Amino acid sequence: MENNSRSRDGLFSISEEDVQGHIFREKDLLTISHLPEESRIIGRDEQIAQLAEEIEPVIIGYEPNSALIYGKTGCGKSLVAKYVAQLAEEEAEERGYNLAYGICDCSQSSKEASVIQTIADSMNTPTTGISVPSRGISTDEYYKRLWEILDEAYDGGIIILDEIDHLKSDDVLMVLSRANESEKIDVPLAIIGISNKIDYRNRLSERVKSSFSHREFIFDPYDSTQLEAILRNRNDAFQEGVLKDEVVPYCAALAAKKHGDARKAMNLLKFAGEYAKRKEKDEVSKEDVDAAEKDAEAERLLSLISGLSPHVKYVLKALANLTKNNKENWFRTSRIVDTYEKVCEKEGVDVLSLSGVRDCLNEVAFLSVIEGNRETGGRGVGNYKEWRLLTDADTVIRMEKLST
Ligand SMILES: Nc1ncnc2c1ncn2[C@@H]1O[C@H](COP(=O)(O)OP(=O)(O)O)[C@@H](O)[C@H]1O
Ligand SMILES: [Mg+2]
Structure with missing residues (x-):
């Protein structure tokens, strides 16, 4: 109390x-999601101009092209797409048009319903009187509400599907790219897909390839x-x-x-x-x-090891100490056990049995923090197993400090 x-x-x-x-x-x-102003963007003028050219008809309500942007992590894909979308929105407004802009990070929402929910929700305005609940309605109903919002409030739309390769299926891409043709909506849509994986294009089904007319951009590092x-x-x-x-x-x-x-x-x-x-x-x-x-x-x-028994940490610490204080870096289980027992004594905790220590070693080996190999010791010695740290010993020791 x-x-x-x-x-x-x-x-x-x-x-x-x-x-x-x-x-x-x-x-x-310095926040990754922060969208910097133009003067802070380096070396992407050409890509910005080309992407803008593809989508620009949508600003005044005409059918645009769509785009797929490829490139490794951190090469400015999301930045360029968001920047162009923002400029387009501003330009449309200046010319008296209403451009909808929705973005979905498909690594966060990978199912069709949640992608459409995210986009519809971000485009919705209080004036439409339409609600987009976060759950409880069918995928079809989400689409229906998205079409209603677009027809009700906008002259065109830009949809960014970031990390598009995480999508469970390419149905989303097909429905969005056919929305006009199939008379779901009267407003044109520009779709910008972004992927780190260059082979994404090969994964697209034929029906999507035929309906999704787009230009590809590959960003260099x-x-x-x-x-x-x-x-x-x-x-x-x-x-x-x-x-x-x-x-x-x-x-x-x-x-x-x-x-x-x-x-x-x-x-x-x-x-x-x-x-x-x-x-x-x-x-x-x-x-x-x-x-x-x-x-x-x-x-x-x-x-990585936070969900495991605290003894995993002691075993790792023992191996880190051995690695730091010796020239060699492979150690037999029995040697690790000796050091581990000293660690436990210092920590004031009871020790695990040999098989308990083995379990700990196997668990961290499974996580690729250490590796083990079986050695044949020859006559009279039998087989034994040796272990080696795959991360650096200081990292383990630092981790110890972080956790206390
Ligand atoms: N050309 C650039 N000029 C200024 N900042 C950039 C540039 N390219 C990337 N950045 C910054 O680097 C970070 C990662 O870029 P991002 O667009 O998220 O990469 P990607 O989507 O390709 O993984 C972001 O914070 C972004 O603002
Ligand atoms: Mg990105």
Whole structure:
């Protein structure tokens, strides 16, 4: 009772200062979903112009072309599609037309009903008097309401299906692309599909291929100069003078190695800033980028094993200690057990039996955190199993610190 009635004053004490601190000035600029203004977009002028050209008839209510955009993660696909859609919406408004704009991330909503629900909901306005409940009506009914909304309130529409390869079936694409032809609606639709997988086009069924007239765009990865420019254009996310000169080129170089991934570059910069802030530093340096990377790896590892018994952690710690303190990196089960027992003693917990430890080892091997191999020891020794850490020992030790 007492606990429940305790005042909650001070439970939420967050302030702007806590988020931005002395490191950040406008951290939102580094959020992946943030749609930057034109001056911050680097090296995609051509793609923006071409995509705009394909869809532009829809702005004044004429039948547009559709598009499929391909390219690896972080090469600006979502950014370009959203940016063009936003400009189109503004242009339409200036010319006195009403352009609907709906986007669905198919990796979040992959079933037909939820894709249509998401799009209809985002296009709906209070003036239509139509409701789009989040559940409880059939797929057909969702389509019906989408058509009603479009006919009621708009002269044309742009629909972005992001991560389109996650769709359970291509029915969505077929129905949307035939909506005019089959007289479901009177307003034209431009559909922009986006995929990381270039083979997506081969997965389209013949009936979709014939109804979905579209142009394909393939986005190249960025090089380190472009990545550097992308990051520089957002360095006002930081307070003046906080970001050391070395940081942006360093993040750009790391991300260039990872297939020129701008998402990776932006995340490195943001996480480095967060790390420096947490450590109450005055500046963000290369070391903060490295440390932030390693923390992120340790967090991934921690979340990977979070559902397993705490002994999995002790066994991993034992293997990490052995790896750190020895030249070799393969260790027999019996040696791991010895070290594991010391870890348990330190932690003040009871030890598992040999077979319990084996279970733990097998579980993390299943997750590819470690690997095992069976060795034949020869006469008198019998068979034994050796294990090796597949992640770096420091990551395991960092994970330990994160979890306490
Ligand atoms: N050419 C660019 N100029 C500025 N920022 C970019 C550019 N390309 C990507 N970004 C930024 O990088 C991040 C990832 O881009 P995104 O469009 O989401 O990639 P994709 O959809 O291809 O995976 C986003 O925050 C985006 O704003
Ligand atoms: Mg994307």
